[in-house]
Amino acid sequence: MSIKEEIQKHRENGNLTLFEPERRSFIVERHVFLGGEARSFVEWDGSIDDSFAAVSARTVAVLERFVNGSYVTIGMDPHDKLSRSQIARVDPTAQGILDFRITDPNPAVRIFGGFAVADLLILLTWAPRKNCNFPSEVARCRGEWDKLFPTHTPVVSEEIEHHVSKHFSIG
Template sequence: MSTANDIAPLVEQGRLLHVVPDLPGLSVVRDVFATQSVYEFLTDEDAIPAQYARVSGRAKAKIDHFISGGVVTFALDPQDKARTSFIARNDPVEMGIVDVRITDPKPMIRIFGGFAARNILVLIVWHPREGLHFQQAVIDCRREWNSLFNNSAPLIGDTHECYLTGHFEIG
């Protein structure tokens, strides 16, 4: 069974939630699923600390843009990425963990997760960027991924096209 096939039961159990665009009629080209904590961060202002309200709204808008097939910058090389990269792979790449990078407005945040399949992103946990220990965040995210997906690895591809269809920029 593939990791992508494991998503429907996790949604039924309430362990993952499907993130849908806020604007009615916006097309869904890519799917994003999130744990309860990430979903609340993106959709429930009352569930997050006040200092993250603006960045939460910005994160949701950028993720909606991603879902609708909008152009995003994706960095394959964790050590050489554009400042504008929206998604970046993390070291060690073999763990399959990526992060969604929200750099404006402050405070910056990162949302860690992985691709279950091409065009299917699963977001596991979010952290403020300041003081973040990336290596530990990647380890913790992968541990939670393994718990959700019975140790099935996230997608690890050699090219951008392994992760996404449609329009993207190399970052």
């Protein structure tokens, strides 16, 4: 079964939800699927500390811009990236996990996931940026990924085009 077929199966059984912006643009067709605690955070289901409510609302706006094809800056080197990078690969990069960086308002958070294919991002876990143990968060997110997709790894590549096809810059 292809990764796209598995994603559809997980949508049907409620494990993944397609993030749909209020207004769709077709400049670039990107898709974000939310699962697990990342879905709880973005959809704000009441299970998360209220101090993150404003950050959750901001996350929706950031994801809408990404899905609608706005230019995105991606940090390909986990240790040398621009502070304005919206998405960044996280060490160990061989796991294929990256973080979507929500830096404003405080407290900053990171939402972890991976690209199934170019322009198809699956977000599964999140953590506050302050005192974040990135290797542990990568392992935790990859564990969630492997539960959903035991026969498919996230995209692992040094080439940015394997992650996003258009409207990007390397940060």
